[in-house]
Amino acid sequence: MYEVFEILDNNEHEEYQNVLSDIKYLDPDELEKFVDNYHINEMIGRQEDKETARKVHFLVHILQIQINEQRKEKLTEITKRQAPYDSSNLIEVEINDNQLVKMDVFNLSNYNIMLNDMVYMICPLNEGENSSYWLSQAIFKQQIQNNLNFKIRLDPLKEIPKDQYNPMMYKMHVHGKPLDWDRLRALRFDDFGQWFNEKEYEKAGFTDYVWSPKKDNTIHFTCEEVPKLEYNGIQSSRYFHAIFDKASGKINHCDGAIRFYTKDELTNRVQFQVKDPEARKVGKRIKIFQFDSKDNNDIELGQDDFCDLAVNFFVWNQDVMNYFN
Structure with missing residues:
Protein backbone atom coordinates (compact mmCIF):
# COMPACT_ATOMS: atom_id res chain seq x y z
CA MET A 1 0.00 0.00 0.00
CA TYR A 2 2.98 2.31 0.44
CA GLU A 3 3.25 2.24 -3.38
CA VAL A 4 0.42 4.79 -3.55
CA PHE A 5 2.56 7.35 -1.72
CA GLU A 6 5.54 6.54 -3.95
CA ILE A 7 3.43 7.02 -7.08
CA LEU A 8 2.30 10.48 -5.98
CA ASP A 9 5.91 11.47 -5.34
CA ASN A 10 6.73 10.73 -8.98
CA ASN A 11 4.57 12.56 -11.53
CA GLU A 12 6.18 10.54 -14.31
CA HIS A 13 4.97 7.23 -12.88
CA GLU A 14 2.62 5.39 -15.25
CA GLU A 15 -0.07 5.21 -12.54
CA TYR A 16 0.24 8.83 -11.41
CA GLN A 17 -2.81 10.14 -13.29
CA ASN A 18 -4.91 7.14 -12.25
CA VAL A 19 -4.20 7.76 -8.57
CA LEU A 20 -5.03 11.47 -8.96
CA SER A 21 -8.32 10.48 -10.57
CA ASP A 22 -9.10 8.03 -7.76
CA ILE A 23 -8.59 10.57 -4.99
CA LYS A 24 -10.60 13.19 -6.89
CA TYR A 25 -13.80 11.14 -6.76
CA LEU A 26 -13.71 9.97 -3.15
CA ASP A 27 -16.94 10.33 -1.17
CA PRO A 28 -16.46 13.50 0.97
CA ASP A 29 -18.74 12.30 3.79
CA GLU A 30 -16.97 8.94 4.05
CA LEU A 31 -13.63 10.74 3.89
CA GLU A 32 -14.60 12.92 6.85
CA LYS A 33 -15.68 9.88 8.89
CA PHE A 34 -12.42 8.12 8.10
CA VAL A 35 -10.30 11.13 9.10
CA ASP A 36 -12.13 11.42 12.43
CA ASN A 37 -12.17 7.71 13.25
CA TYR A 38 -8.49 7.13 12.49
CA HIS A 39 -7.12 10.46 13.78
CA ILE A 40 -5.58 11.21 10.40
CA ASN A 41 -5.06 14.91 11.13
CA GLU A 42 -2.65 13.96 13.90
CA MET A 43 -0.69 11.77 11.49
CA ILE A 44 -0.27 14.43 8.80
CA GLY A 45 0.48 17.38 11.07
CA ARG A 46 3.70 18.42 9.29
CA GLN A 47 2.59 17.82 5.71
CA GLU A 48 1.95 20.91 3.58
CA ASP A 49 -0.94 19.65 1.42
CA LYS A 50 -3.11 18.21 4.17
CA GLU A 51 -6.21 17.79 2.01
CA THR A 52 -4.38 15.58 -0.47
CA ALA A 53 -2.73 13.68 2.37
CA ARG A 54 -6.14 12.92 3.91
CA LYS A 55 -7.46 11.66 0.59
CA VAL A 56 -4.41 9.49 -0.06
CA HIS A 57 -4.69 7.86 3.36
CA PHE A 58 -8.39 7.22 2.69
CA LEU A 59 -7.63 5.72 -0.73
CA VAL A 60 -5.04 3.42 0.82
CA HIS A 61 -7.63 2.40 3.43
CA ILE A 62 -10.18 1.54 0.71
CA LEU A 63 -7.62 -0.43 -1.29
CA GLN A 64 -6.57 -2.29 1.84
CA ILE A 65 -10.17 -3.35 2.51
CA GLN A 66 -10.49 -4.63 -1.05
CA ILE A 67 -7.20 -6.52 -0.83
CA ASN A 68 -8.17 -8.13 2.48
CA GLU A 69 -11.52 -9.24 1.06
CA GLN A 70 -9.72 -10.72 -1.93
CA ARG A 71 -7.26 -12.52 0.38
CA LYS A 72 -10.11 -13.94 2.45
CA GLU A 73 -11.77 -15.27 -0.72
CA LYS A 74 -8.53 -16.97 -1.75
CA LEU A 75 -7.94 -18.48 1.70
CA THR A 76 -11.45 -19.89 1.98
CA GLU A 77 -11.75 -21.11 -1.60
CA ILE A 78 -12.69 -24.78 -1.85
CA THR A 79 -10.00 -26.22 -4.10
CA LYS A 80 -7.19 -28.71 -3.76
CA ARG A 81 -4.46 -26.15 -4.51
CA GLN A 82 -5.22 -22.64 -3.38
CA ALA A 83 -3.23 -19.62 -4.47
CA PRO A 84 -0.31 -19.13 -4.69
CA TYR A 85 0.36 -22.88 -4.97
CA ASP A 86 -1.49 -23.02 -8.30
CA SER A 87 1.15 -20.84 -9.97
CA SER A 88 3.51 -22.41 -12.49
CA ASN A 89 6.42 -21.81 -10.12
CA LEU A 90 4.83 -23.70 -7.21
CA ILE A 91 2.67 -26.26 -8.98
CA GLU A 92 5.08 -29.13 -8.21
CA VAL A 93 5.65 -28.12 -4.58
CA GLU A 94 4.08 -30.48 -2.05
CA ILE A 95 1.48 -29.03 0.31
CA ASN A 96 -0.61 -30.70 3.01
CA ASP A 97 -4.37 -30.68 3.56
CA ASN A 98 -4.11 -27.36 5.43
CA GLN A 99 -2.36 -25.68 2.47
CA LEU A 100 0.90 -25.57 4.43
CA VAL A 101 4.27 -26.00 2.76
CA LYS A 102 7.59 -27.03 4.30
CA MET A 103 10.02 -24.14 4.58
CA ASP A 104 13.01 -26.24 3.59
CA VAL A 105 11.64 -26.25 0.03
CA PHE A 106 12.73 -22.62 -0.32
CA ASN A 107 15.91 -20.62 -0.43
CA LEU A 108 15.79 -18.74 2.89
CA SER A 109 18.89 -16.60 2.49
CA ASN A 110 18.58 -13.08 3.89
CA TYR A 111 15.40 -14.18 5.68
CA ASN A 112 13.44 -14.33 2.42
CA ILE A 113 11.21 -17.13 1.14
CA MET A 114 12.40 -17.64 -2.42
CA LEU A 115 12.06 -20.26 -5.15
CA ASN A 116 13.38 -19.86 -8.70
CA ASP A 117 13.82 -16.10 -8.35
CA MET A 118 10.28 -15.60 -7.06
CA VAL A 119 9.71 -14.30 -3.52
CA TYR A 120 6.84 -15.27 -1.20
CA MET A 121 5.63 -14.26 2.26
CA ILE A 122 3.84 -15.82 5.20
CA CYS A 123 0.15 -14.95 5.11
CA PRO A 124 -0.84 -11.90 7.22
CA LEU A 125 -2.60 -12.65 10.51
CA ASN A 126 -5.14 -9.84 10.24
CA GLU A 127 -5.85 -6.81 8.03
CA GLY A 128 -2.39 -5.40 8.69
CA GLU A 129 -0.11 -6.19 5.73
CA ASN A 130 2.83 -6.43 8.14
CA SER A 131 1.00 -8.44 10.82
CA SER A 132 3.00 -11.61 10.13
CA TYR A 133 6.38 -9.85 9.87
CA TRP A 134 7.46 -10.48 13.47
CA LEU A 135 6.15 -14.04 13.45
CA SER A 136 8.15 -14.60 10.25
CA GLN A 137 11.32 -13.39 11.94
CA ALA A 138 10.74 -15.74 14.90
CA ILE A 139 10.14 -18.69 12.56
CA PHE A 140 13.19 -17.83 10.43
CA LYS A 141 15.26 -17.89 13.60
CA GLN A 142 14.11 -21.42 14.43
CA GLN A 143 14.38 -22.67 10.85
CA ILE A 144 17.77 -21.16 9.98
CA GLN A 145 19.65 -20.79 13.26
CA ASN A 146 18.24 -23.77 15.17
CA ASN A 147 17.67 -26.01 12.12
CA LEU A 148 14.06 -26.81 13.08
CA ASN A 149 11.58 -27.47 10.30
CA PHE A 150 8.34 -25.48 10.11
CA LYS A 151 5.37 -25.59 7.77
CA ILE A 152 3.87 -22.26 6.70
CA ARG A 153 0.91 -20.83 4.79
CA LEU A 154 2.01 -18.53 1.99
CA ASP A 155 0.17 -15.29 1.28
CA PRO A 156 -2.17 -16.13 -1.63
CA LEU A 157 -1.70 -12.66 -3.12
CA LYS A 158 2.09 -12.45 -3.11
CA GLU A 159 4.40 -13.90 -5.75
CA ILE A 160 7.02 -11.28 -6.56
CA PRO A 161 10.00 -11.45 -8.94
CA LYS A 162 13.20 -11.12 -6.95
CA ASP A 163 14.36 -8.03 -8.82
CA GLN A 164 11.08 -6.25 -7.96
CA TYR A 165 11.03 -7.20 -4.29
CA ASN A 166 11.67 -4.32 -1.89
CA PRO A 167 10.85 -5.56 1.61
CA MET A 168 9.99 -3.24 4.47
CA MET A 169 12.08 -3.59 7.62
CA TYR A 170 10.67 -2.89 11.08
CA LYS A 171 12.64 -2.02 14.21
CA MET A 172 10.21 -3.18 16.88
CA HIS A 173 11.44 -6.22 18.81
CA VAL A 174 9.00 -8.50 20.61
CA HIS A 175 10.32 -10.95 23.18
CA GLY A 176 8.63 -13.51 25.37
CA LYS A 177 9.99 -14.90 28.62
CA PRO A 178 9.33 -18.27 30.25
CA LEU A 179 6.20 -18.79 32.30
CA ASP A 180 6.11 -20.58 35.64
Missing part, protein backbone atom coordinates in the same frame (compact mmCIF):
# COMPACT_ATOMS: atom_id res chain seq x y z
CA TRP A 181 6.58 -23.97 34.02
CA ASP A 182 6.90 -25.78 37.35
CA ARG A 183 3.43 -24.57 38.31
CA LEU A 184 2.07 -25.67 34.93
CA ARG A 185 3.56 -29.13 35.37
CA ALA A 186 1.54 -29.54 38.56
CA LEU A 187 -1.80 -28.59 36.96
CA ARG A 188 -4.64 -31.01 37.62
CA PHE A 189 -7.48 -28.90 36.22
CA ASP A 190 -7.84 -26.29 33.49
CA ASP A 191 -6.08 -22.99 34.12
CA PHE A 192 -7.83 -20.31 32.09
CA GLY A 193 -8.30 -16.58 31.81
CA GLN A 194 -9.73 -13.78 29.70
CA TRP A 195 -8.62 -10.22 28.98
CA PHE A 196 -10.98 -7.54 27.67
CA ASN A 197 -9.72 -4.82 25.36
CA GLU A 198 -11.10 -1.42 26.36
CA LYS A 199 -9.60 0.47 23.40
CA GLU A 200 -12.59 1.33 21.22
CA TYR A 201 -10.56 1.90 18.04
CA GLU A 202 -8.96 -1.57 18.07
CA LYS A 203 -10.38 -4.70 16.43
CA ALA A 204 -9.86 -7.15 19.30
CA GLY A 205 -12.68 -7.45 21.80
CA PHE A 206 -11.14 -9.95 24.19
CA THR A 207 -8.48 -12.65 24.38
CA ASP A 208 -9.09 -16.09 25.93
CA TYR A 209 -6.51 -18.65 27.00
CA VAL A 210 -6.52 -22.07 28.65
CA TRP A 211 -3.91 -24.60 29.79
CA SER A 212 -5.64 -27.97 29.78
CA PRO A 213 -3.91 -31.07 31.29
CA LYS A 214 -4.44 -34.35 29.43
CA LYS A 215 -4.12 -38.01 30.41
CA ASP A 216 -1.09 -38.56 28.15
CA ASN A 217 1.12 -36.39 30.41
CA THR A 218 0.76 -33.32 28.20
CA ILE A 219 -0.84 -29.92 28.68
CA HIS A 220 -2.59 -28.22 25.76
CA PHE A 221 -2.36 -24.44 25.50
CA THR A 222 -5.00 -22.61 23.46
CA CYS A 223 -5.32 -18.85 23.05
CA GLU A 224 -7.63 -16.84 20.81
CA GLU A 225 -7.92 -13.12 20.18
CA VAL A 226 -11.60 -12.56 19.33
CA PRO A 227 -12.83 -9.49 17.41
CA LYS A 228 -15.52 -7.14 18.66
CA LEU A 229 -19.05 -7.88 17.45
CA GLU A 230 -19.39 -4.30 16.27
CA TYR A 231 -16.07 -4.31 14.38
CA ASN A 232 -16.69 -2.98 10.86
CA GLY A 233 -14.29 -5.13 8.89
CA ILE A 234 -13.30 -8.74 8.33
CA GLN A 235 -14.43 -10.71 11.38
CA SER A 236 -11.39 -12.87 12.01
CA SER A 237 -9.47 -14.00 15.08
CA ARG A 238 -5.90 -15.07 15.80
CA TYR A 239 -5.84 -18.61 17.20
CA PHE A 240 -2.77 -20.25 18.76
CA HIS A 241 -2.35 -23.83 19.99
CA ALA A 242 0.55 -25.78 21.52
CA ILE A 243 1.24 -29.04 23.36
CA PHE A 244 3.54 -29.00 26.39
CA ASP A 245 5.22 -32.31 27.23
CA LYS A 246 5.51 -32.46 31.02
CA ALA A 247 8.21 -35.14 30.90
CA SER A 248 10.63 -33.14 28.74
CA GLY A 249 9.46 -29.67 29.78
CA LYS A 250 9.30 -28.65 26.12
CA ILE A 251 6.79 -28.12 23.30
CA ASN A 252 6.24 -31.00 20.88
CA HIS A 253 3.60 -29.28 18.74
CA CYS A 254 2.74 -25.66 18.00
CA ASP A 255 0.51 -24.03 15.41
CA GLY A 256 -1.10 -20.69 14.69
CA ALA A 257 -4.17 -19.93 12.61
CA ILE A 258 -6.67 -17.27 11.69
CA ARG A 259 -10.39 -17.99 12.04
CA PHE A 260 -13.00 -16.31 9.88
CA TYR A 261 -16.44 -15.78 11.42
CA THR A 262 -19.81 -14.85 10.02
CA LYS A 263 -21.81 -12.40 12.13
CA ASP A 264 -23.95 -15.23 13.54
CA GLU A 265 -20.92 -17.41 14.26
CA LEU A 266 -19.17 -14.60 16.11
CA THR A 267 -22.34 -13.87 18.10
CA ASN A 268 -22.29 -17.50 19.18
CA ARG A 269 -18.52 -17.58 19.84
CA VAL A 270 -18.47 -14.64 22.26
CA GLN A 271 -20.82 -16.49 24.62
CA PHE A 272 -18.10 -19.02 25.46
CA GLN A 273 -14.53 -19.22 26.73
CA VAL A 274 -11.91 -20.88 24.53
CA LYS A 275 -11.82 -23.84 26.94
CA ASP A 276 -15.44 -24.66 26.05
CA PRO A 277 -16.05 -27.14 23.19
CA GLU A 278 -18.68 -24.77 21.77
CA ALA A 279 -15.99 -22.14 21.17
CA ARG A 280 -14.16 -24.45 18.78
CA LYS A 281 -17.20 -25.48 16.73
CA VAL A 282 -17.73 -22.20 14.90
CA GLY A 283 -15.72 -20.26 12.33
CA LYS A 284 -13.43 -21.39 9.54
CA ARG A 285 -9.85 -21.99 10.65
CA ILE A 286 -6.95 -21.29 8.27
CA LYS A 287 -3.59 -22.51 9.57
CA ILE A 288 -0.68 -20.11 9.11
CA PHE A 289 2.19 -22.12 10.56
CA GLN A 290 2.87 -25.43 12.29
CA PHE A 291 5.74 -27.08 14.15
CA ASP A 292 5.87 -30.78 15.04
CA SER A 293 8.67 -32.59 16.84
CA LYS A 294 7.94 -35.68 14.73
CA ASP A 295 9.13 -33.69 11.69
CA ASN A 296 12.34 -32.81 13.52
CA ASN A 297 13.71 -36.16 14.72
CA ASP A 298 11.73 -35.69 17.97
CA ILE A 299 13.53 -32.42 18.77
CA GLU A 300 11.12 -30.17 20.67
CA LEU A 301 10.79 -26.41 21.01
CA GLY A 302 12.38 -24.90 24.09
CA GLN A 303 10.32 -22.83 26.51
CA ASP A 304 11.90 -19.50 25.51
CA ASP A 305 11.42 -20.24 21.81
CA PHE A 306 7.76 -21.12 22.37
CA CYS A 307 7.17 -17.85 24.24
CA ASP A 308 8.83 -15.88 21.44
CA LEU A 309 6.56 -17.51 18.86
CA ALA A 310 3.47 -16.78 20.95
CA VAL A 311 4.12 -13.07 21.50
CA ASN A 312 5.19 -12.53 17.89
CA PHE A 313 2.08 -14.30 16.65
CA PHE A 314 -0.05 -11.98 18.81
CA VAL A 315 1.97 -8.86 17.96
CA TRP A 316 0.25 -5.64 19.15
CA ASN A 317 -1.77 -7.58 21.75
CA GLN A 318 -0.50 -6.02 24.98
CA ASP A 319 -2.35 -8.49 27.21
CA VAL A 320 -0.57 -11.47 25.66
CA MET A 321 2.78 -9.68 25.87
CA ASN A 322 2.20 -8.90 29.55
CA TYR A 323 1.20 -12.50 30.24
CA PHE A 324 4.34 -13.98 28.72
CA ASN A 325 6.59 -11.30 30.18
